[in-house]
Amino acid sequence: MFPEYRDLITRLKTEGTNHRFLHLFEKHNQLDHKISSLESHDAGGIHTEIETLKKEKLHIKDELYSLLRSEAAASK
Template sequence: MFPEYRDLITQIKGHDHHFTRLFDKHNALDQEIKNKEAHIEPGTQLEIERLKKEKLAIKDQIYQHLKQVSANA
């Protein structure tokens, strides 16, 4: 995710609690979606779509946060 910000992500992950929480939530949702799509966990198509929308919203927040931190650096 966001290869152009890889170094910045490494720098702020663990130091910026808001960013770390967003990043971890995104990864958890990604895994949950994969598990439901692979039928490892139960889930309806509607639930999977809802999770994907939530994951995308968090990804947008992560991107905005990265842009802000990058601009202030």
């Protein structure tokens, strides 16, 4: 995710000072794992749940991108 910000992501995770970023990053990873698990066992009945989780994950990814852009601009 966001290869252009790989170093910044590593720094933010290591420093641990941006709590919003850490929370969103962890939530994104949790959703990713949950979606993968549901997709591997999908019998068709949970399609709506998967789509809802994917939308939530995308929203979080958008917010993470916004935070990364702000952090990158502040670092210049």
